[in-house]
Amino acid sequence: MKLSEMKQILASGQIQLTKSLGQNFLHDQNQLRRIADAAELTKTDKVLEIGPGLGPLTELLVERAGEVLAIEKDQRLFDFLLQRFAGSHSLKLLHDDALDYVRREQRDWSDWKLVANLPYSVASPILVELAQSPGCPERLVVTLQLEVANRIVAQADDDDYGVLSLLIQLYYEPKGLLKIPADCFFPAPDVDSACVVLVRRPQPLLSPELSVAFARLVKLSLSQRRKMMLKLLKQNWPVEKLTAAFEQLQLSPQIRAEKVTLEQFVKLTQLLHS
Numbered sequence: 124m125k126l127s128e129m130k131q132i133l134a135s136g137q138i139q140l141t142k143s144l145g146q147n148f149l150h151d152q153n154q155l156r157r158i159a160d161a162a163e164l165t166k167t168d169k170v171l172e173i174g175p176g177l178g179p180l181t182e183l184l185v186e187r188a189g190e191v192l193a194i195e196k197d198q199r200l201f202d203f204l205l206q207r208f209a210g211s212h213s214l215k216l217l218h219d220d221a222l223d224y225v226r227r228e229q230r231d232w233s234d235w236k237l238v239a240n241l242p243y244s245v246a247s248p249i250l251v252e253l254a255q256s257p258g259c260p261e262r263l264v265v266t267l268q269l270e271v272a273n274r275i276v277a278q279a280d281d282d283d284y285g286v287l288s289l290l291i292q293l294y295y296e297p298k299g300l301l302k303i304p305a306d307c308f309f310p311a312p313d314v315d316s317a318c319v320v321l322v323r324r325p326q327p328l329l330s331p332e333l334s335v336a337f338a339r340l341v342k343l344s345l346s347q348r349r350k351m352m353l354k355l356l357k358q359n360w361p362v363e364k365l366t367a368a369f370e371q372l373q374l375s376p377q378i379r380a381e382k383v384t385l386e387q388f389v390k391l392t393q394l395l396h397s
């Protein structure tokens with residue numbers, strides 16, 4: 124879909140874009156193709172798209188995948204999409220808030236791929252919700268603010284490393300980050316964007332029960348970045364148990380959580396819950 128076509132559709136439908144819904148539409152064909160390529164789609168794939176907008180990415184997904192479920196919150200865009208894709212039997216369009224839908228339905232997404240240019244305001248909660256769902260999607264190819272993308276892929280000791288990095292990387296390995304210039308969107312956003320590619324780990328690092336404990340541990344450890352992690356954890360565990368676990372992992376009692384790797388957080392979760 125060309126920019127001129129996009130502008131014409133919006134003008135003829137008298138659709139004023141809404142900033143709070145993150146309505147920055149991607150019109151650059153090369154970038155759209157790069158995103159679809161990163162999803163490595165085949166006709167046996169099922170794809171979830173959140174926020175199809177006017178459908179420039181949807182079009183490619185329908186072409187390449189076997190089944191597409193696209194969830195759009197904006198009634199005006201949903202009505203437009205129903206008409207635009209009236210003949211596409213492999214596409215199911217839903218008018219809903221995607222975050223509410225994912226929370227409410229608790230579906231098994233394990234044989235799905237998420238491919239989306241996400242609405243920026245709900246991008247992180249949607250990703251965490253899907254990652255923590257009973258069966259998380261096999262691949263996430265998501266366009267979001269560069270700053271959020273950097274936080275998702277960050278490693279211990281990076282400036283952007285934090286709760287989001289750990290909650291996502293418990294389930295996914297980052298496989299790439301493609302920067303997308305602002306002028307590829309209409310209207311151009313004030314911030315830079317990137318598409319992140321995440322592939323589900325072949326084996327879960329922790330059981331479902333311990334994954335819940337991991338999330339609690341990570342959030343408490345990073346709740347006050349300047350404080351020593353051991354001191355923060357004393358709120359929840361006896362000091363002897365903590366000291367023994369830190370010693371076993373060769374973690375200094377003075378260490379701050381931003382220096383602790385994913386693997387160390389995983390082992391600490393196991394030791395503190397054994």
Ligand code: SAM
Pocket residue numbers: 144145146147148149150173174175176177178179180194195196197200219220221222239240241242243245
């Ligand atoms: N995929 C289109 C594209 O690349 O041009 C549009 C992407 S635009 C960044 C985000 C889209 O998500 C908009 O169409 C917006 O209306 C929709 N949206 C915003 N919040 C949503 C939500 N909570 N659930 C579903 N769709 C949402």
